[in-house]
C-alpha cells in the first residue's frame with residue numbers, strides 16, 4: 138500500500154510516498170533554513186505561514202515524482218507532535234482534508250517514532266531488538282525497540298538535546314544556523330585534543346547532559362581567545378560523540394540488543410557515524426545508519442511510521458489535533 142506522508146513539525150515542509158512501509162518512491166523536502174537564518178533560529182509564526190505556502194506544491198511534487206496516482210494512495214499520514222503547534226496544524230489539517238477527499242484512512246504520526254523508523258527504512262532487514270540513539274534538535278533519547286511500535290525509553294538528556302548543544306556552540310563560535318553541519322565541517326580542520334572538555338557522566342548510567350559542556354566551551358574561549366574555531370569545533374564534537382558512543386554501547390549491552398540504529402539530525406554527523414560504526418563493530422553489534430537525508434526531518438520516515446501504525450493500531454480519528462508536547 139502506498140502511503141502519502143506529510144511532515145511540518147518545525148522548519149522543513151516535506152511530503153513523501155512510501156510503499157509497504159519501506160520502499161521510498163519519492164521524498165521531497167523544502168527547507169526554510171534561509172528564511173529563519175537571519176533570526177538565528179526558527180520563528181514559529183513565520184514557519185507556519187511558510188508551511189501554508191509550500192505544502193501544496195511539495196505534496197504535488199511528491200505525488201508526481203512517485204508516479205502514484207491520487208486514487209492509488211492508500212492512506213495519508215502526518216506528524217501531529219511534538220513540534221510547533223501552528224506548524225503541526227498545517228500538516229495535520231492538510232492530511233485530514235486529503236484523506237477525506239480520497240476516502241482513505243488518516244494516520245497521526247509521532248515525530249519521534251518517525252525518526253526511529255528512519256534507520257529501518259535504509260536497513261529493513263535489521264534484527265530486533267535494537268537500541269536506537271535518537272539525537273535531534275529537540276531530543277536525545279536511548280530507546281529499546283523490540284518491534285515496530287514497541288519501544289522502551291532507556292535514558293536521555295537531563296538538559297540540552299545534542300542538536301541544541303551543536304546549535305548553541307555554533308552560534309557562540311559565529312558559525313551561523315543551523316550549527317550542526319557547520320561544526321561538522323570546521324571539526325575536520327581542527328585538532329580534537331586541543332581543548333580539554335568534560336565528558337559528563339561517561340562512566341555510569343544512561344542519562345546524558347550537555348549544558349555543562351556548552352559552558353565549558355564558552356569559558357575556555359574567554360580565557361584563551363587565541364584558540365582557533367576549528368580546534369574548538371573539533372574538541373566539542375569529540376566530547377559529544379565520545380559520550381553518545383559510550384551510552385549507546387552501554388544501552389545495547391544492558392538490553393541484549395543485536396544492533397544499534399541512529400536517528401535524528403545529529404545522526405548525520407560524520408564523526409558520530411564513523412565512531413559508532415567502529416565501536417559497534419568491536420562489540421559485535423550491527424550498526425544501522427540512515428542516509429544523511431533520512432536523519433534530518435523528512436516525510437518518508439513519517440509515511441513509514443504511518444504504515445506500521447495503520448497495521449498495528451489502525452486509523453486515527455479525524456478530530457485529531459496537534460499535540461506540541463507529545464512524548465514517545
Ligand code: ATP
Nearest residue numbers: 273274275276300317318321401402403405406434
Ligand atoms: P526534533 O526532531 O527533536 O523535534 P528537529 O526536528 O528540529 O527536532 P532534526 O531535524 O532531527 O531536529 O535535527 C536537526 C538538528 O540536527 C539540528 O540541531 C542540527 O544542528 C543537527 N545536525 C544536522 N546535521 C548535523 C551534523 N552533520 N552534525 C551535527 N549535528 C547536525
Ligand code: MG
Nearest residue numbers: 147148149434
Ligand atoms: Mg529543521
Ligand code: FE
Nearest residue numbers: 252273433434
Ligand atoms: Fe526532527
